[in-house]
Amino acid sequence: MDKIVIEGGVPLKGEVAISGAKNAALPILAATLLAPGVHHLYNIPALADIRTIKRLLGIMGVKFEDGDPLVVDTSQLTGWMAPYELVKTMRAAVLVLGPLVARARQASVSLPGGCAIGARPINLHLKGLEAMGVKINLNQGYVEAKAKRLRGTEIHLDIPTVTGTENLMMAATLAKGTTRLVNAAQEPEVADLARFLVAMGANIEGIGTDTLTIRGVEALQPASYTVMSDRIEAGTYIAAAAITHGQVTVTNAPVQHLTAILEKLHDAGVRFIADESSVQVMGGGTLHGVDVKTLPYPGFPTDMQAQFMALMSVAKGASVITETIFEDRFIHVGELKRLGADITISGNQAVVRGRRQLSGAPVMATDLRASASLIIAGLAAQGTTEVHRIYHLDRGYARLTEKLTALGARIQRVPA
Structure with a gap:
């Protein structure tokens, strides 16, 4: 079984193409x-x-x-x-x-x-x-x-x-x-x-x-x-660019289906330009905590909840994330806290108080989107993050390490 090792703190730069959904x-x-x-x-x-x-x-x-x-x-x-x-x-x-x-x-x-x-x-x-x-x-x-x-x-x-x-x-x-x-x-x-x-x-x-x-x-x-392009993969790479204050163009993106995600990212201070099929994320600016509630489409997708939580963990101020679609979808919180995130759970709500910096640590993936949140957090964390049980990632992200490496991330997949 493999693991992913990340040396965080590197702004992502370049272009990444989104795969089929x-x-x-x-x-x-x-x-x-x-x-x-x-x-x-x-x-x-x-x-x-x-x-x-x-x-x-x-x-x-x-x-x-x-x-x-x-x-x-x-x-x-x-x-x-x-x-x-x-x-x-x-x-x-x-x-x-x-x-x-x-x-x-x-x-x-x-x-x-x-x-x-x-x-x-x-x-x-x-x-x-x-x-x-x-x-x-x-x-x-x-x-x-x-x-x-x-x-x-x-x-x-x-x-x-x-x-x-x-x-x-x-x-x-x-x-x-x-x-x-x-x-x-x-x-x-x-x-x-x-x-x-x-x-x-x-x-x-x-x-x-x-x-x-x-x-x-x-x-x-x-x-x-x-087949249409994957809106959740697109949102994941946009979040990865934002948390590293990178400059990334996400291409082949189904932008017309990203409205709820892009609105929340805009509210959080993420700077970007979007057209019909791409989103250009521009580094700089300050991330701010914003509240999110998951809802059926066209609301904010539950499959982006964990990734957005990772982003909020380094935002200025507090945010409340409310999960209305699935129970037990805060399992990743314990692992984000191992990286230094300040998160408190109460029922179907998580209160995230942003920290200036996360720190690398060994963590364990619990499901597909939780895995993505740990990768995003690891990209921003100082030091080394090891993500275990990454077979979850293989279910939903094609060539993840290769795509991130092409954006300048110091990331590799190695035997556990």
């Missing part, structure tokens, strides 16, 4: 199951989670040719089981449930795992599928689903679940009749999946809104599609 690529790969044939997918990031879902789809008979585009051949579906061994490492694997019941009329999918940041149950997925005519049975940790052709219906989601919206939208594309998803998630990655489904021939209205209307079709066709 993991949280769009995963459901899009699952959606290829809906249309037998050969798909061509561009801008797929090189991540551990992508390798996991490719292994999962491979079990079902899907064949791949690596490259850009990634060629996905779903002509022969030979299985419909998602085993615990794969699903336990990545909860997004549950996204094969909707496509499988729509195409194969059956599925057996292990209950999901993934990051240790709360329960995140899939009850809304199952409730929605049952309303569409799917018979659900929970058996020894597996969701066993069977159906004749799905039927369209109106589904009101209790909360705007992202993967729930995606699963039900995918299933509805091949249902008989019309499905309305009310209180649907509006995240850009959900909209990106919807546009891919439309490219395959699906009939979807309301893309990007909280009400999706899906008119089922008899069949879908393979498609070529370019």
